[in-house]
Amino acid sequence: MSRIAVLVPGKIHERVLIRLKESFDVIEGNPSALGAEAVGKIRGVAVSGTFDAAAIDSLPSVELISSFGVGYDGVDAKHAASKGIIVTNTPDVLNDEVADTAIGLLLNTIREFPRAENWLRAGNWKLGQNYPLSRFSLKGRHVGIYGLGRIGQEIAKRLEPFKVKISYHTRTRHPDAPYGYYSSLKDLAEAVDTLISIVPKTPQTHKTINAEILSALGPDGVFINVGRGWTVDEDALAQALKSGTIGAAGLDVFYDEPNVPTRLLDLPNAVLLPHLASGSVPTRNAMADLVVDNLVEWFGKGKPLTPVPETPVEA
Numbered sequence: 001m002s003r004i005a006v007l008v009p010g011k012i013h014e015r016v017l018i019r020l021k022e023s024f025d026v027i028e029g030n031p032s033a034l035g036a037e038a039v040g041k042i043r044g045v046a047v048s049g050t051f052d053a054a055a056i057d058s059l060p061s062v063e064l065i066s067s068f069g070v071g072y073d074g075v076d077a078k079h080a081a082s083k084g085i086i087v088t089n090t091p092d093v094l095n096d097e098v099a100d101t102a103i104g105l106l107l108n109t110i111r112e113f114p115r116a117e118n119w120l121r122a123g124n125w126k127l128g129q130n131y132p133l134s135r136f137s138l139k140g141r142h143v144g145i146y147g148l149g150r151i152g153q154e155i156a157k158r159l160e161p162f163k164v165k166i167s168y169h170t171r172t173r174h175p176d177a178p179y180g181y182y183s184s185l186k187d188l189a190e191a192v193d194t195l196i197s198i199v200p201k202t203p204q205t206h207k208t209i210n211a212e213i214l215s216a217l218g219p220d221g222v223f224i225n226v227g228r229g230w231t232v233d234e235d236a237l238a239q240a241l242k243s244g245t246i247g248a249a250g251l252d253v254f255y256d257e258p259n260v261p262t263r264l265l266d267l268p269n270a271v272l273l274p275h276l277a278s279g280s281v282p283t284r285n286a287m288a289d290l291v292v293d294n295l296v297e298w299f300g301k302g303k304p305l306t307p308v309p310e311t312p313v314e315a
């Protein structure tokens, strides 16, 4: 008996391919290179990155699109839902890794550890010099978290032992959260001196970190982004860092990855990482497993494990 066909349209974690091949007929590459009969057999997709409306429409028999990553902004989930097609993502299994990265990036940005290491490697220490004292300290800061979802909550929990004050902005208040709530991002930015962004890429979050918000954060302000580059007006951020409108920034994500603007690369007060917040072997393996397990569960038991909110089935 022939097995169910699953399309892998582009590059994906190797473990996804290995595990998929245990249960499915895996078709790799662009479906436009396949004949109509082969395309018609594809019932599942495993994708890392983009799968737009046209790609969805090109597969007449597709039932489930399993997306690698918790952010599924590359997949047109609304369009899929309108056709009764399920989209799944990989929530929760990466919360700890991403929250740990946010804390590491925050400390690197505030205490300048990457710059200090470069200074040591350049031979300055043995010349009898001392690395300059960092301008900023985490001690006594008021940290605002923009997005208190699965990952934002883990970031907040990790911040508690640092004895900083913690506040947040989301559209929906979390009455049980022991942190200050601000119903607007502007009010949050005015109240805090440190802002961590961990919101998804949506039409509502586009360039919401703009000149006004950065100015509200102030000259001692530190901005950290582990959410999506889409959320930031990078021109305004580079200008704010250069002019001293804010003090420093730590960024794991960028507007047009992997293109990091020169105006950010040139700044000494920006710590820049290549979108690696979930990038450890164990966490990426767990994400890969969840991509495959969603397909296995759907085709085996008729119930996906982690459908996205737009999708027309209950979790």
Ligand code: NAP
Pocket (backbone or CB within 6 Å): 070, 071, 072, 091, 092, 094, 098, 146, 147, 148, 149, 150, 151, 152, 169, 170, 171, 172, 173, 198, 199, 200, 201, 202, 204, 205, 226, 227, 228, 252, 253, 275, 276, 277, 278
């Ligand atoms: P989540 O559980 O869905 O949480 C999202 C949070 O953002 C919620 O608190 C939500 O609250 C808030 N939010 C959404 N839209 C908002 C808006 N317009 N204004 C204010 N708050 C808004 O998602 P998650 O699992 O924590 O992941 C968050 C995002 O992090 C992902 O979507 C992904 O883009 C990014 N991410 C990045 C990496 C990386 O490698 N750097 C890794 C993992 C995830 P309300 O709905 O109440 O507003």
Ligand code: 8YV
Pocket (backbone or CB within 6 Å): 048, 049, 068, 069, 070, 071, 072, 094, 275, 276, 277, 278
């Ligand atoms: C991944 C992420 O790096 O989960 C997300 O939303 O941004 C990261 O964990 C990405 O999805 C893999 O390409």
